Amino acid sequence: MRLLKTIEEAKAYIKEVKTAGRSVGFVPTMGYLHEGHLQLMKVARRECDTVIISIFVNPIQFGVNEDYDKYPRDLTRDCELAASVGVDAVFAPTAAEMYPSGYATFLEVEGLTEKLCGLSRPGHFRGVTTVVTKLFNIVQPDIAYFGQKDAQQVLVIKKMVADLNMNLTVKTVETVREADGLAMSSRNTYLNKEERQAALVLYKSLQKARDMIRAGERQKSRVIAAMEALIKAEPLARIDYVDILSIPDLRDIEELKGEILIALAVYIGNTRLIDNFMLEV
Amino acid sequence: MRLLKTIEEAKAYIKEVKTAGRSVGFVPTMGYLHEGHLQLMKVARRECDTVIISIFVNPIQFGVNEDYDKYPRDLTRDCELAASVGVDAVFAPTAAEMYPSGYATFLEVEGLTEKLCGLSRPGHFRGVTTVVTKLFNIVQPDIAYFGQKDAQQVLVIKKMVADLNMNLTVKTVETVREADGLAMSSRNTYLNKEERQAALVLYKSLQKARDMIRAGERQKSRVIAAMEALIKAEPLARIDYVDILSIPDLRDIEELKGEILIALAVYIGNTRLIDNFMLEV
Numbered sequence: 001m002r003l004l005k006t007i008e009e010a011k012a013y014i015k016e017v018k019t020a021g022r023s024v025g026f027v028p029t030m031g032y033l034h035e036g037h038l039q040l041m042k043v044a045r046r047e048c049d050t051v052i053i054s055i056f057v058n059p060i061q062f063g064v065n066e067d068y069d070k071y072p073r074d075l076t077r078d079c080e081l082a083a084s085v086g087v088d089a090v091f092a093p094t095a096a097e098m099y100p101s102g103y104a105t106f107l108e109v110e111g112l113t114e115k116l117c118g119l120s121r122p123g124h125f126r127g128v129t130t131v132v133t134k135l136f137n138i139v140q141p142d143i144a145y146f147g148q149k150d151a152q153q154v155l156v157i158k159k160m161v162a163d164l165n166m167n168l169t170v171k172t173v174e175t176v177r178e179a180d181g182l183a184m185s186s187r188n189t190y191l192n193k194e195e196r197q198a199a200l201v202l203y204k205s206l207q208k209a210r211d212m213i214r215a216g217e218r219q220k221s222r223v224i225a226a227m228e229a230l231i232k233a234e235p236l237a238r239i240d241y242v243d244i245l246s247i248p249d250l251r252d253i254e255e256l257k258g259e260i261l262i263a264l265a266v267y268i269g270n271t272r273l274i275d276n277f278m279l280e281v
Numbered sequence: 282m283r284l285l286k287t288i289e290e291a292k293a294y295i296k297e298v299k300t301a302g303r304s305v306g307f308v309p310t311m312g313y314l315h316e317g318h319l320q321l322m323k324v325a326r327r328e329c330d331t332v333i334i335s336i337f338v339n340p341i342q343f344g345v346n347e348d349y350d351k352y353p354r355d356l357t358r359d360c361e362l363a364a365s366v367g368v369d370a371v372f373a374p375t376a377a378e379m380y381p382s383g384y385a386t387f388l389e390v391e392g393l394t395e396k397l398c399g400l401s402r403p404g405h406f407r408g409v410t411t412v413v414t415k416l417f418n419i420v421q422p423d424i425a426y427f428g429q430k431d432a433q434q435v436l437v438i439k440k441m442v443a444d445l446n447m448n449l450t451v452k453t454v455e456t457v458r459e460a461d462g463l464a465m466s467s468r469n470t471y472l473n474k475e476e477r478q479a480a481l482v483l484y485k486s487l488q489k490a491r492d493m494i495r496a497g498e499r500q501k502s503r504v505i506a507a508m509e510a511l512i513k514a515e516p517l518a519r520i521d522y523v524d525i526l527s528i529p530d531l532r533d534i535e536e537l538k539g540e541i542l543i544a545l546a547v548y549i550g551n552t553r554l555i556d557n558f559m560l561e562v
Contacts, residue, residue, distance in 0.1 A: 134444075
């Protein structure tokens, strides 16, 4: 497995791959890999000739009071894990390599980014779309793989790719969960034992919503009230948002029908976790 | 010569060209072609296997009170002119093809776009960088050619290409002028006979600045004062801006040294014209 540290190295490697006529599957990550990431790589491995992942904790998608500095990092372990699922190359640039002094170009996807995580984290998606565009230009993938856990991120990136006529396909891979239902996340490492138990409330509230809708409930407000009641009963939990919106345009809906996203962000202690279900009603 | 009307047609054509291993030279234009545009195409013809131009009057780079509706258009004549200099394909999409309902993605280059034309035309460069990114993704050129007449546009696009790690080279081609020095522009067609004569004041003021600097003047304020005096002596002219900035970062400078851009925008009657000189002091 190749470890590519600079953009120039990465571009040279991609050029070789492309010249050999090989298809490129790409998994962008912030590292500290878990089974959710590895699942993306395994799908890419099945579908593409060459699999490249990036490991880059992207400073511009973090707010000033967020966890950029303490975000977990372990490149050695990450490279071992990537190699174990057959990844061909890891692109792991420094922040200075990606954003040299005087860096000035940013992308915005309007509308979609003003809901859910976009409200709680101003500038977050601007940072995401900017870094993903850079990574796409460097890696030039045929297919890029994203986890459904970051549902809004996937919708924003798909919209950007369509709007800007980018030459690749974005594929979404189902959320991987722990045995008890907690969505895999690098941020789960922040949780102590009590918090880990309390964090289950995200998955439970999503199950509650799904059960209500399956039983015939179509009023968004009633579903959300039930989810919120469940979360508020957990002393270590504090709601950031709980919402149900249409897919793919994230419109507000009161009557639940068509393709919908049930999404929530909840602080467990100081750790902000997100999760979601997509349903066809 | 091929006329490509849709993005799908254009992408299919480019795929053929790329598969054949041919290099692509690209000249984005808003049409109503003049000798300045043709010069870009001739350079592309010399340097690349396949030459593609786009003709698209981009609505999102025009302000609400600007000349989008009356901007001159003549696709038949443009295609004849493009064919006459050996262009292989013209991509001429509709506005609805480029910006379908719900379009939401935009690019911003900070800093550079807040000077000169960016001050007079808020949102203009956001429109330019967005459409150029779309066109680059559709045409996938090896080299894109821009005229030096739009000096700030070239600097902004070069910055965007570098910042976003785009896979192409941007080349600047010298401004083509009428016999008396007026820079070629599609907007020159707006001028009546008296205005056409008055429009010479842009070139004359640039010559004045160059002569002063060649004679040893290094104070920006004195050069600008002389340029403004010359323009104010012309009754049909009204200054939008006259400025001298550093290249490539468009920093304010008082002492003229290094690579500098002398740029101005002047209304002649109702027509806003721009011109510039780049000098090494």
